[in-house]
Amino acid sequence: MAEAEESRAGGVFAGLSDVSISEDIPVEGEITVPVGSHSPDEDYSTLDEPVKDTIMRDLKAVGKKFVHVMYPKKSSALLRDWDLWGPLVLCVSLALMLQGGSADSKEDGGPQFAEVFVIIWFGAVVITLNSKLLGGTISFFQSLCVLGYCVLPLTVAMLVCRLVLLASSGTVSFIVRLVVVMAMFGWSTLASTAFLADSQPPNRKALVVYPIFLFYFIISWMILTFTPQ
Amino acid sequence: MAAPDELQFREFDEAADLLAGNPDATTTSINERQSHVAVNMSADYEEGELGEETDKTELLSGQKKQPSFWTFEYYQTFFDVDTYQVLDRIKGSLLPLPGKNFVRHHLRNNPDLYGPFWICATLAFTLAIGSNVAHALEKRGDPSFHYSPQFHKVTIAGLITYCYAWLVPLALWGYLQWRKGLSIHVGSYSFLETVCVYGYSLFVYIPTSILWLIPASWLQWLLLAFAAALSGSILVLAFWPLLRSDSKPATLATLAAIVSLHVLLAVGCKLYFFQTLPSTIPPVHPLVTAQHPTVLLPRPANASVPLHH
Numbered sequence: 001m002a003e004a005e006e007s008r009a010g011g012v013f014a015g016l017s018d019v020s021i022s023e024d025i026p027v028e029g030e031i032t033v034p035v036g037s038h039s040p041d042e043d044y045s046t047l048d049e050p051v052k053d054t055i056m057r058d059l060k061a062v063g064k065k066f067v068h069v070m071y072p073k074k075s076s077a078l079l080r081d082w083d084l085w086g087p088l089v090l091c092v093s094l095a096l097m098l099q100g101g102s103a104d105s106k107e108d109g110g111p112q113f114a115e116v117f118v119i120i121w122f123g124a125v126v127i128t129l130n131s132k133l134l135g136g137t138i139s140f141f142q143s144l145c146v147l148g149y150c151v152l153p154l155t156v157a158m159l160v161c162r163l164v165l166l167a168s169s170g171t172v173s174f175i176v177r178l179v180v181v182m183a184m185f186g187w188s189t190l191a192s193t194a195f196l197a198d199s200q201p202p203n204r205k206a207l208v209v210y211p212i213f214l215f216y217f218i219i220s221w222m223i224l225t226f227t228p229q
Numbered sequence: 230m231a232a233p234d235e236l237q238f239r240e241f242d243e244a245a246d247l248l249a250g251n252p253d254a255t256t257t258s259i260n261e262r263q264s265h266v267a268v269n270m271s272a273d274y275e276e277g278e279l280g281e282e283t284d285k286t287e288l289l290s291g292q293k294k295q296p297s298f299w300t301f302e303y304y305q306t307f308f309d310v311d312t313y314q315v316l317d318r319i320k321g322s323l324l325p326l327p328g329k330n331f332v333r334h335h336l337r338n339n340p341d342l343y344g345p346f347w348i349c350a351t352l353a354f355t356l357a358i359g360s361n362v363a364h365a366l367e368k369r370g371d372p373s374f375h376y377s378p379q380f381h382k383v384t385i386a387g388l389i390t391y392c393y394a395w396l397v398p399l400a401l402w403g404y405l406q407w408r409k410g411l412s413i414h415v416g417s418y419s420f421l422e423t424v425c426v427y428g429y430s431l432f433v434y435i436p437t438s439i440l441w442l443i444p445a446s447w448l449q450w451l452l453l454a455f456a457a458a459l460s461g462s463i464l465v466l467a468f469w470p471l472l473r474s475d476s477k478p479a480t481l482a483t484l485a486a487i488v489s490l491h492v493l494l495a496v497g498c499k500l501y502f503f504q505t506l507p508s509t510i511p512p513v514h515p516l517v518t519a520q521h522p523t524v525l526l527p528r529p530a531n532a533s534v535p536l537h538h
Contacts, residue, residue: 110378132301133308134343203311211347214354221358225378 062086069149072191079142079195087148090155091120094219097158098226111222119222123215124148131200131208138199147212150192154216157184158223165228177224185220189213307342307421315344322429325462331429332422332467340421345428349394352435353387359438360386360502367444382502393494394431398423401487405471414474426467430460434495441503449499457495461488 046054062085095116111119128143136143161177193209200208296302321335329335361379368374398420405417418426437456441449464487472480 111380115380130308130343130347133305135305135308203313206312207310207315207343211350214347214351218354222378222380225361225376227376227378 058083058085062089065149066152069152069191072194079138079146082139082142082145084141084145084148087120087124087145087151090148090151091117094120094151094155094158094223097155097162098222100228110226116222119218120148120151123218127211127215130211131196134204134207135201136196136199136208138196143196146192146195147215150188150195150216151219153184153187153191154181154219154223157181157220158226161223161226162228165226169227181220181224185216188216192216307340309339310341310343314339315341318344318429319432322432322463323459325459325466327466330467330470331426331463332418336422336425340419340425342421342424345394345424345431348428348432348435349390350387352431352438353390354383355435355438356386356390356498356502357383359442363442363444363503366442386498386502389494389498390431393490394428395424397490398427401468404483408472408475408479412475416471418471426464430463430491433460434498438498438502441499449503453495453499457492461491464488464491 061081061083065083065086095113098110098116099113124144124147127147128138128140131138131143132140157180160180164173164176164180167173189209189212192212196208196212197205296306318331318335321329321331325331357379360382364379365376402418402420402423405423409417433456437452440452443449465484468484468487472483475483
């Protein structure tokens, strides 16, 4: 019974029956995906180059990513070559700038250094796990990298807030700080969703964007409520 | 082909024997009729050969091979929801209709952990931020007040919310499992469904905690009563069908415990995070300077309105 079916199918597709890829015809082209090697010095060891070159290469990579965050376009450079230097620098500087807040009692004040650190890194890990559990295709460290780099506008906002607070601390300065922080919060959220949105399944985009929104909202809240001594 | 007498309704303990004989049978703990069909199916078909699609398999369409506990895919099964499903479940938690059991009608054998987790996180932050803003608004007339972010409240709010949303369902689930052992007619939900219904029922407290910023005390208590009634009725409607066939005192005690724990959470949060401080103004300071004569005046009346019993 199966053979009769096969011959019937053979009759319909008779013209194609002699098209086959035999074993001895070599298949051309590369099957392996080239891992992104941009610079020509991947071919030889980088052990002999001057230290300045090594450091400058990494600094340039970090700097390029900062530019990508400030002008978010749909480029995949941020995702492809992830690194965590930028997020570390941003996190440490933000946590340092949030120190020196006023407190009546030891525990009644703003977040401690460790609390800021934990919130940023633990929050980024939870958001990444959330997006992966919902079926996202982005890798763990790429997502951490994007979320960390998009803290840059909020770090700039923190700098501006501290400068404004040096000048005055009345209602006007509060309104200025509010506007600046809200603008930077919007920028951060839009930048990170621009990078992360493509890797999410289409029915669940809002489910993935909401935790990112909450994350940057908490950081903005910490920045806005900072009051110096 | 399955013999006709094998497809008849069997008593639950006989199905349990069949299950014991064939431990790899996929079953569901939801509906006894479904679990009968599941046991019959796997007793007749070979392992791995799911055979032709019959309408029995349509009933089992929610089941898939469970991945191992240690793989990532196991946890992905708890997040298998789309945006519209989450929004639909949130809407269902806001509108308790007497006919619609939240677990049956909205969850439909697909409990998720996304809703409970992020609703608890949002609630914790809303409580902490709302508490801070309410505190600042209330004290803004007081010249000796110096604003502080009170960040420790985030930790406390998070602990309260997550402990309530995970430990109380654990206790309730354990209790229901025990009752099911005593009397066969008491149904039960899986642990995840219990966590899910508790998590979604907490959603109504999020807008409530934002509205608690309005400094009118009567409004705050009214909002609290309304929110507690709404989410309490979701829980009661969800658990009533399970307990209906249990003995009267046990049913009433269980439902009373569920509702009172829920109200306790609401009242506790209101009092801790949004307390209108009693009039603990410092006594008239003998060294008061002439520039701040307002310190001598008592606090404005709205801050110390006694609660009407």
